[in-house]
Amino acid sequence: MVDACIVTVSVGVLAAGSIAFKPALPAIYTKALKALRMGSYKKIAVELAHMPPEIQENTNYYLYNDGNNNTPEEMWQFYRHSDYPKNVLIAHMSGDFAEQLDAMPDSDVYRAFKAALTEAYEDTTIALRSTKIATNWNADPLVAGAYSYTA
Incomplete structure (x- = not known):
């Protein structure tokens, strides 16, 4: 018989109750898990047929739409x-925008x-060429979210 076991899974999996503990986790831990929310973080990689000459290597760029129209x-x-x-x-999106993207088909x-x-x-x-990759941590039951939530 084993006296102890170390379990390492995401907070999202623990908070979803996907793992049953015997004996049950103390109430203070289950309460803490409900407070530690997971967020959304989306990452995509796309291949362009032609790169705009303004986009230089190893430089971060930001495109912002303020939600008008x-x-x-x-x-x-x-x-x-x-x-x-x-x-x-490579593009990264987080927060509410990433959550909206996670709800969309990758093609959209x-x-x-x-x-x-x-x-x-x-x-x-x-x-865009056919080479495209996207993450969706919210849809992955082994992760159940991303560590991007900001309280």
Whole structure:
């Protein structure tokens, strides 16, 4: 018989009650788990047919839409890393915007990012190639959220 066991899983999994403990966790721990919320954090990688010349390697860029014209508030943070293929952009989104993106099919997320890039770099035709990757930590039952919640 084992006297102790160390369990390392996300707060989201613990708070969801996905793991049963015998004996049950003390009430002070279950109460704390309800207070430690998980948030949303979205990361996508897209390959462009042509990189706008203004986008330099190893530089962070931000595209912001304040939510006017009946559109949600958006904040796209993206960069072109020198260790990745030259036409690949990595974008990070967090908070309410990431949660909205998590609720969308990945194809719509890519379209929204493409639209933001097209508006920002209107002198360059933005075309996404088939190479695209997206995370959705909220949909993963082994994680149940991202460590991005801000109280």
